Amino acid sequence: MADAPGVRPLRILHVFRAPLGGLFRHVLDLARGQAERGHEVGIFCDSTTGGVRADQVFAELAGTLSLGITRVPMSRYPSPTDAMAQISAVRTRARLAPDIVHAHGSKGGVYARLPALLSPGRRYVTAYTPHGGSFNYKPGSTEHRVYMAVERLLERATDMFCFESAFIAGRFEAYIGHKPRSDHRIVLNGISEAEFAPIDHSGASFDLLYLGELRSAKGVDTLIDALALLKRRDGLQPRLLIVGSGPDEAELKQMTVERGIGEQCVFEPPGPIRTALSKAHVMAIPSRAESLPYVILEAAAAAQPLISTDVGGIKEIYGPLHAHRLIAANDPVILAEAIRSALAMPEAERREQSADLAKHVRANFRIDTMVDGVLGAYRDAMARRARP
Incomplete structure (x- = not known):
């Protein structure tokens, strides 16, 4: 889908860790959609994470993103490498001369917006999508206070x-103290x-699938x-497929053995989601x-x-007709x-219930709507920056 006739294509740089x-999925969808509409798009992100999958995705995108893909080492937490990454971000922006610098996540927010703080008369527009990030830290903790101070500054x-999501918009207002x-x-x-x-x-x-x-x-x-609990109390032994990776993998594998359900659980590395979904009758998301x-x-x-926690x-995904199905987090019973x-x-009955939820998602969560909404936000921000 092309952008509106007669509208100047934008130069867009997405910055994240x-x-x-x-x-990552969000940025990829935006970048592809923007490029399909005739815009010039680039990416600036970390070179030390993502593994083979990220390398493959970027190789596939190389011919689509006319502003290229720039990757430099970045750390998840504040470290001395931040200075070099920040310098690289500034140089990349200067070289590409984007109209829009769109930051994603707390680290991307720093790399993209800190230089802008020192350039109030800049030509380019800064956009920011938090994606949770620093807003997911526990209120009152030292980390939370520091990150919110940074968010207020930037x-x-x-x-x-x-x-x-409306959820993260609400967290911004609650933690920063204003909209x-x-x-x-x-x-x-x-x-x-x-x-x-x-x-x-x-x-x-x-x-079950996680x-x-x-x-x-x-x-x-x-x-x-x-x-x-189901095994001990009710004699039920549902088989669980756990697909993913992360810092707690070894601990969780050991936990299945200690709880006496090791033979019910199979761990697999990350892979295509639809392949995983086809292997289990019900998916469980027990997130905190x-x-x-x-x-x-x-x-x-x-x-x-x-099955999901609230x-x-x-x-917002479940909508008003299905939200009652969500359950409290952190409660095994x-x-x-x-x-x-x-x-x-x-x-x-399971199929009917699931098909009804799919209809709600189809009506409210579409890529084309997302891409057009973000491009509209860019245009509005550019118009305001251009005013005297």
Whole structure:
């Protein structure tokens, strides 16, 4: 789809840290969509994360992104490497001369907006999408206070806030103490038409699927405890496929053995989501914290039966007709009951429920709507910056 006739193409540089997870998916979808509409697009991100998958994706994109892909070492937490990465970001921006510098995540927000703070008369526009990031730290902690101080400082260098969910927009207001003083809007994440094709479960050999990172915030330990409870209390032994990687992988594998459910659980490395969805009848997301997770968007669009906790922006994905199905986080007893009920539900009823949720997602979370909404935000910000 091309941009509107007669509208000048934009030069857009996306700045973020890790080519991983939902943030990476979001940037890729935006970059592809913007390039398809005739804009010149580039990426600036970390060179030490993402592995083979990121290398493959960037190789495929090389001919699409006319402003290229620049990767330099970046650290997740503040470190001496930040200075070199910041210098590289400034040089890349100067070389590419973008109209828009779009920052994603807290680290990308620093690299893109700190130089802008020192250039109030700059020609280019800064946009910022937090994606959770620093807003997911526990309020009152030292880290949270430091990161919110940085966010308040960099707000002055932000022409446009593009929140991907009402949840993160609300967290900004709650933690910063006010709504953004510059322009801001919510542009929901979107997915493609192909992702609405229903999953075929005829070959499914697992009852449950967990798909995501293996770290504390994702609540996989709660899921393991729930399965142990079902076995001990009810004599139920649903088989669980855990697809993902992360810092807690070894600990979680050991936990399945210690809880007596090791033989029920199979771990697999990350892979295509639709392949994983087809292997299990029900997907479980026991997260303690989320923003607007793509994994739930994709599964819901594909009419995958779901069990999910009520955290972050997940309620926005479920909508008013399905939000009552969400459960409290960090509670193995509640999760065990949800699993028992979902697996006992007649398959036809599960399919009907899942198809209804897919309709809601189709109506509210589309890639074209997301790309057009972000481009519209850019244009509005540029018009304001051009005024005397």
